[in-house]
Amino acid sequence: MKQTPLGNWRRAIKPSILELKNVHTYYGNIHALKGISCTIPSGDIACLIGANGAGKSTTLLTIFGVQRAARGEIRFKGRPIHRLRPEQVAVQGISQAPEGRQIFARMTTLENLEMGAYLRNDKAEVAGDMEWVFGLFPRLKDRARQLGGTLSGGEQQMLAIGRALMARPELLLLDEPSLGLAPKLVEKIFETILEINKNGVTIFLVEQNAHMALSISNTGYVMETGRIVLTDSAAALLKNEKVKKAYLGE
Amino acid sequence: MKQGSEMGNGEFKKFIIYSLFLGVLILPMVGFPGTHFEAKRAFIVWGVFVGVLALGMLNQVVRQSSIYQKTLGGPQSFNRRVTKQFQKIPVRHWTLILLAAVAVYPLLANNYMVDVGITCLIYIVLGLGLNIVVGLAGLLDLGYIAFYAVGAYTYSLLNLHFGMSFWLCLPIGILLGAILGCVIGYPTLRMRGDYLAIVTMGFGEIIRLVLNNWDSLTKGPNGLLGMAKPSIMYPAFSNSGLEWATYSLKSLHALYYFILLIAVLTVIGVRRLDQSRIGRAWVAIREDEVAAELSGVPTTWLKLLAYAMGAAFASVAGAFFAAKLSYTNPNFFIFMESCIVLCIVVLGGAGSIPGVILAGVLLIAVPEVFRELQDYRMFAFGLAMAVMMVLRPEGLIPATRRKLGLSDIETDTIGELEESYQAVDSRT
Amino acid sequence: MDTSSFLVQQLINALFLGSIYALIALGYTMVYGIIELINFAHGELFTAGAFIGLIVLAALQKYGFVQTHFVLTLFLVFGMAMAYVGVLGVAIEHVAYKPLRNASRLAAILSALGMSIFLSNGMMLSQGVSDRAYPALFGLKGITIIGARITYGQVFIIILSLLLMVALNMFVNWTKLGKAMRATAQNQVMARMLGINIDRTIRVTFIIGPALGAAAGVMVGMYYGSVRFDMGFIYMIKAFAAAILGGIGSIPGAVLGGMIIGGVEVAWSAFLPSAWKDVTTFIVLILVLYFKPSGILGEDVSETRV
Numbered sequence: 004m005k006q007t008p009l010g011n012w013r014r015a016i017k018p019s020i021l022e023l024k025n026v027h028t029y030y031g032n033i034h035a036l037k038g039i040s041c042t043i044p045s046g047d048i049a050c051l052i053g054a055n056g057a058g059k060s061t062t063l064l065t066i067f068g069v070q071r072a073a074r075g076e077i078r079f080k081g082r083p084i085h086r087l088r089p090e091q092v093a094v095q096g097i098s099q100a101p102e103g104r105q106i107f108a109r110m111t112t113l114e115n116l117e118m119g120a121y122l123r124n125d126k127a128e129v130a131g132d133m134e135w136v137f138g139l140f141p142r143l144k145d146r147a148r149q150l151g152g153t154l155s156g157g158e159q160q161m162l163a164i165g166r167a168l169m170a171r172p173e174l175l176l177l178d179e180p181s182l183g184l185a186p187k188l189v190e191k192i193f194e195t196i197l198e199i200n201k202n203g204v205t206i207f208l209v210e211q212n213a214h215m216a217l218s219i220s221n222t223g224y225v226m227e228t229g230r231i232v233l234t235d236s237a238a239a240l241l242k243n244e245k246v247k248k249a250y251l252g253e
Numbered sequence: 254m255k256q257g258s259e260m261g262n263g264e265f266k267k268f269i270i271y272s273l274f275l276g277v278l279i280l281p282m283v284g285f286p287g288t289h290f291e292a293k294r295a296f297i298v299w300g301v302f303v304g305v306l307a308l309g310m311l312n313q314v315v316r317q318s319s320i321y322q323k324t325l326g327g328p329q330s331f332n333r334r335v336t337k338q339f340q341k342i343p344v345r346h347w348t349l350i351l352l353a354a355v356a357v358y359p360l361l362a363n364n365y366m367v368d369v370g371i372t373c374l375i376y377i378v379l380g381l382g383l384n385i386v387v388g389l390a391g392l393l394d395l396g397y398i399a400f401y402a403v404g405a406y407t408y409s410l411l412n413l414h415f416g417m418s419f420w421l422c423l424p425i426g427i428l429l430g431a432i433l434g435c436v437i438g439y440p441t442l443r444m445r446g447d448y449l450a451i452v453t454m455g456f457g458e459i460i461r462l463v464l465n466n467w468d469s470l471t472k473g474p475n476g477l478l479g480m481a482k483p484s485i486m487y488p489a490f491s492n493s494g495l496e497w498a499t500y501s502l503k504s505l506h507a508l509y510y511f512i513l514l515i516a517v518l519t520v521i522g523v524r525r526l527d528q529s530r531i532g533r534a535w536v537a538i539r540e541d542e543v544a545a546e547l548s549g550v551p552t553t554w555l556k557l558l559a560y561a562m563g564a565a566f567a568s569v570a571g572a573f574f575a576a577k578l579s580y581t582n583p584n585f586f587i588f589m590e591s592c593i594v595l596c597i598v599v600l601g602g603a604g605s606i607p608g609v610i611l612a613g614v615l616l617i618a619v620p621e622v623f624r625e626l627q628d629y630r631m632f633a634f635g636l637a638m639a640v641m642m643v644l645r646p647e648g649l650i651p652a653t654r655r656k657l658g659l660s661d662i663e664t665d666t667i668g669e670l671e672e673s674y675q676a677v678d679s680r681t
Numbered sequence: 682m683d684t685s686s687f688l689v690q691q692l693i694n695a696l697f698l699g700s701i702y703a704l705i706a707l708g709y710t711m712v713y714g715i716i717e718l719i720n721f722a723h724g725e726l727f728t729a730g731a732f733i734g735l736i737v738l739a740a741l742q743k744y745g746f747v748q749t750h751f752v753l754t755l756f757l758v759f760g761m762a763m764a765y766v767g768v769l770g771v772a773i774e775h776v777a778y779k780p781l782r783n784a785s786r787l788a789a790i791l792s793a794l795g796m797s798i799f800l801s802n803g804m805m806l807s808q809g810v811s812d813r814a815y816p817a818l819f820g821l822k823g824i825t826i827i828g829a830r831i832t833y834g835q836v837f838i839i840i841l842s843l844l845l846m847v848a849l850n851m852f853v854n855w856t857k858l859g860k861a862m863r864a865t866a867q868n869q870v871m872a873r874m875l876g877i878n879i880d881r882t883i884r885v886t887f888i889i890g891p892a893l894g895a896a897a898g899v900m901v902g903m904y905y906g907s908v909r910f911d912m913g914f915i916y917m918i919k920a921f922a923a924a925i926l927g928g929i930g931s932i933p934g935a936v937l938g939g940m941i942i943g944g945v946e947v948a949w950s951a952f953l954p955s956a957w958k959d960v961t962t963f964i965v966l967i968l969v970l971y972f973k974p975s976g977i978l979g980e981d982v983s984e985t986r987v
Contacts, residue, residue, distance in 0.1 A: 067874055093876030105871040107864050118864050121857070122876040170875070264780065271775035278769050279803055291807075298806050393790060440971045447719040447790055451921055452970055455963040458918065462963075466956045588914060592798050599791055632806060635798030639777040642792035646784065 017044035020174055020205050021066070026075035026085070028058075028065045035061045037229040038075065043174075043207055043222070048200050050208040050216040050237065052250055053226035059209040060102045062226070063176045066207075067099055068092045079174070094122060098172035100163040102179060108152030112143055115151050115162055119169030129169070136165040139195050157188045164195070174205045181212045193219055213250035217241045225250070265313055268643065269306075276302050301629045302636065309640040352517070359509045367505045369621045371577065374512045375570050377613035380597035381516075381523045381606065382566030387595065388604035388652065389532060390559035391539025393450045395591050396437070396457020400430045400564040402464060402586040404571025409477040409581050410470070419483035419576055423569065430568030431561035438560035442553055457591055464583040476582025483511065483576050508577050515573060519566055520606060526562065527606070535559060536604075589631065593617075596634045600641060602648020611649055686828025687951075693831050693839075695940070695947040697904070700842035703939025704897035705920035707849065707932065708890030714866040714930035715886045716782070721793040722773055723894055724917025725800035726766050728910060730895025731815075731902040732808055734762040738816050747818070755818070759841070762899050763892035770891030771884050773800075779880075804910040812909050815902040838900045845896060846936055849889065853932060862886060866930065915959060919946075922966035928976025937977060 021043040028036035036058050043049045051059050064070045066077055068089045077085040079095050087095070098119070107115050116136060120129045137144040140161040146154055154162060160180055167175055180196065181189040189212065197219050200206050210216035217223050223240040225233035233246065240246050276299060359367045379401060386394045407426035411417040437456045441449050464471045471477065482503050489498035502511050526532050534555050537545035546552045575581045597616050601608030620630040641648070705727055712720040720726075737758050741747055747754045777796045781789040819834030853859040865872040865882045873879055901916070902908045923942040927934025942962060949958045969976065 069870055069874065089870070089873035090876050090878050093874060099874055101871065101874065105868055107867045107871070109867055110860070110863060114860055117857075118860060118872075118875055118877075121861060166875070268776065268780055271772060275769075275772040275776050278765075278772050279800075294807055298803060302803075391787060393787060395794070440967060444970060444974070447786065448925075448970055448974065450721075450790055450794075451719065451918070451925075452967055455918060455966055459960055459963050462957070462960050466960075589798075592794070595791075595794070596798075628806060629802075631798055632802035635795045635800075635802055638795030639792045639799065640795075642784075642788045642795065643777070643780045646788050 020045040020080055022078040024076040026065060027073045028061055028070050029073050035229055039231055041224050041231060046205055047221040048206045048219055049222045050210055050220040051224045051226055052210055052213040052216055057226040058229045059226055060178055063178050063209055096173040098167040098170040099176040100167040104159045104163040106151035106159045106162055110151055111148050112162055113147045115166050116169050119166035132169055132171060136168055140165055157184050177208045179209060272306050301633050305633050305636045309644050313644050359506050364505055367509050369618055371509050371512050373614055373617045374516045375574055376617045377610055378516050378519045378570040379567055379594045380609040380613050381519045382563045383594050383598050384609050386559050386563040387598050389535040395450050395454040397594055398586045398590040399457040399460035400567035401571040402460055403430050403433055404568030405575035405581045408572040409480050409575045412480045423572055426568045426572045427565045430564040434560035434564030435557050438557045442556055461583050461586050476580060478580050480575055480579045512573055515569060524606060596638055599638055600649060602651045604652035605650050608648050608650035689827045689829035691947050691951050693829060695944040697835050697839055698947060699940035699943025700839055701897045701900055702920050702923045702943050703936045704842050704893045705916055706923040706935040706939045708894040709921055709924040710929055710935040711886050711890045715883055718789050721797040722800055724913030725797050726770055726891040727894040727898040727916055728804060728913035730762045730766045730898030731908040733765045734758045734899035734902055735815055737761045742816050759896055759899055762895045766895035767888035767892040770887040774887040808910050812907040815906050815908055818903055834904060845893060919962050922962050926969050926976055928978040931978045934976055934978035
């Protein structure tokens with residue numbers, strides 16, 4: 004489906020940080036992404052909602068080069084990144100808290116956070132950011148010496164986001180930060196996401212919890228079986244009848 | 254075994270560069286038997302190294318070159334046309350021609366060459382037996398030579414102590430081999446490939462160490478001596494009428510034809526196994542054990558059967574080997590022997606009977622004929638095995654069944670299928 | 682010799698043998714931890730280390746260097762053997778393992794086995810099939826503890842191997858690269874997403890593991906006074922048993938496993954016919970694999986794993 008005029012209007016006033024053009028991805032013979040196009044304005048929170056298996060996580064993994072884009076173009080701040088390997092994408096200033104959290108189970112919380120700052124050599128600033136992350140998630144500070152594998156699900160989620168922040172990214176990709184968490188914790192996590200965004204980090208959020216995601220986002224994309232079927236401002240999507248019926252359970 | 258990797262040009266170049274680097278690295282190590290540099294020795298070793306690498310490169314370069322793609326590689330290629338021409342002549346004819354050549358061979362060759370032929374055939378039987386375990390069922394066995402030892406020692410001991418004949422010992426040896434195969438197979442059933450490799454290697458060594466240390470029974474490293482050659486009985490007319498006369502298979506020619514018979518029977522047996530339900534089930538286990546199990550293939554039982562069948566063939570070869578030499582000792586059954594047999598299977602193309610035969614001839618006969626090369630045999634074949642896994646994992650003569658795999662179906666077709674499935678999905 | 686001195690003697694022997702097995706087992710465990718492949722060529726790399734040490738030592742001895750600069754000689758012998766074998770390890774990884782990283786496990790194992798056969802036969806061709814004498818550096822002088830004799834050579838070897846293990850532990854736990862190695866071992870995709878160049882960490886693993894094996898090779902040569910092209914095989918099986926016993930992938934596990942295997946072997950030789958001691962190791966290996974394939978310290982979340 005083509006972009007709505009609103010999307011174009013947004014792009015006109017804000018420079019885009021990430022741009023996907025007609026991206027196709029395959030898992031072996033399975034055509035997982037069938038021509039994804041979207042644009043994320045700098046400084047925004049954008050969210051990608053959709054059902055299980057629609058290709059949301061695949062989109063994030065493709066942006067990061069974990070899955071190779073077979074066709075199409077991905078640009079970060081104008082530079083093409085679709086031919087880069089994950090470790091090269093990380094250098095560009097993108098970081099990800101991926102699906103399933105992917106905590107290093109046999110490393111402590113502190114070490115996990117240190118690994119997030121692997122590419123940085125400015126020790127003083129890293130220490131400062133560590134304090135900032137501990138400020139965002141005080142629970143992590145109590146668990147600093149504990150092994151990642153022994154943390155609870157919510158703590159692991161905080162750690163995954165914290166670790167991604169330690170890279171001091173310009174763009175943060177979050178894959179289902181609310182998955183498997185208690186409602187209270189979900190709220191807390193989303194508050195924190197807003198706070199992170201206020202610090203100037205652009206956020207691309209993938210969520211099944213559409214209501215929560217749309218309520219904090221500027222832009223929203225709706226995905227179905229490997230295609231983006233709807234693009235609009237988050238506020239408009241919240242009012243969209245189709246979206247209400249399919250994803251908001253109203 | 255799935256396709257190793259599709260190597261791009263850049264990766265291939267890197268591979269060659271690193272291989273040459275490895276060659277340079279081994280140069281000082283191989284050149285210093287003492288404190289002085291022995292150029293001749295070093296450069297012969299290095300020559301073999303570069304030779305093997307060059308063959309691997311040649312294979313890759315030829316297959317990637319545009320001329321090859323146009324003439325031999327493509328769908329309407331020369332290769333396929335030639336293959337089709339060959340296929341017009343039934344396999345049976347080819348087999349007959351080959352059999353005739355092998356049967357006439359000892360009449361034209363001298364004793365030494367017949368002896369080489371016998372060794373070669375023994376290894377082909379071993380290779381075919383291991384082919385069941387590695388090639389068909391996909392279970393790695395690095396202690397295969399232990400079963401060969403079991404066959405040899407079963408015959409030797411029974412013959413020396415009880416005077417039992419070869420024919421009586423053969424089924425006992427087969428049974429013992431199969432039982433041992435199950436004993437070794439059973440604890441390893443749950444293990445993954447690399448653990449399996451180490452454990453079978455350990456088992457192989459245990460058998461050898463037991464043979465080596467159990468002096469009172471096996472005479473330890475001195476070995477056993479003086480077993481009778483196999484003999485056959487045939488009806489003969491003598492003065493007292495019809496009688497059974499014995500003919501001892503003492504001459505090299507007789508032994509040659511005997512092992513040839515065993516080899517032919519092995520080929521027939523392995524072929525029939527391969528094409529049977531059991532063979533298909535083995536291949537299913539090799540390709541995807543979980544899927545096979547879920548489809549109702551009794552994987553535990555079939556894996557044990559693979560070990561037992563493989564062990565049985567090795568046991569036959571071992572009994573023949575001991576009978577032929579009238580001598581056996583534990584040093585015939587070192588780990589390197591297992592490696593040679595495995596090399597035969599892998600280089601030939603796991604699961605492929607003609608491949609195993611060709612590789613058997615290549616690995617055993619060729620170095621025997623060119624004696625100077627013999628020392629370099631395993632050096633070259635070890636490297637060849639590694640290079641082959643990287644560049645041509647399907648072996649010299651790939652098993653035909655693999656060609657019928659999914660990879661040959663056009664990917665587009667699957668893509669369309671997939672889309673139509675999804676269309677159905679989205680409608681529901 | 683009374684009972685207590687006999688026991689102390691056996692304890693020292695066990696410690697000595699155990700540290701050698703542990704050093705080799707570390708190589709297995711590190712490589713397995715990071716690429717989940719048993720480095721079949723590891724036993725040969727260990728032997729190669731012994732031979733390089735022999736070549737360097739013989740050359741130094743020829744020019745009378747050993748008498749004048751004893752400590753420097755030790756440093757050179759171990760340093761060159763470890764450096765050389767480290768580079769050799771990387772070369773092997775690039776030729777035989779790296780192209781097969783995404784291929785089937787069987788292909789990778791066969792490639793590793795091919796490399797092992799290749800190296801072992803290469804050494805046979807160049808170094809001969811018989812035992813090669815290793816120059817005795819330490820002589821027979823030593824100290825006596827509670828009636829048990831321990832030579833300076835043994836003391837040196839035990840101390841050096843402990844130092845190497847401590848250094849490895851510090852590297853893995855305290856340096857950035859070491860942590861990156863652990864991260865790669867635990868989750869390769871995530872490690873890459875954090876910007877870790879996993880090719881580099883794998884390369885470093887293939888330097889360190891074989892280098893430790895090479896050090897063990899030189900130690901074995903020095904202690905037993907001879908080396909042979911195929912001595913790697915039996916050490917490989919034992920070190921592998923040690924790595925499995927401790928829990929493959931776990932660094933403390935490899936050390937613990939090495940000490941246990943060394944202890945079992947020494948105890949067996951002390952009280953039972955020593956011809957069967959190798960059989961015991963195999964049986965221990967098979968029993969562990971059957972009853973507790975994860976080993977003593979393996980796969981447990983509370984463990985450091987590389």
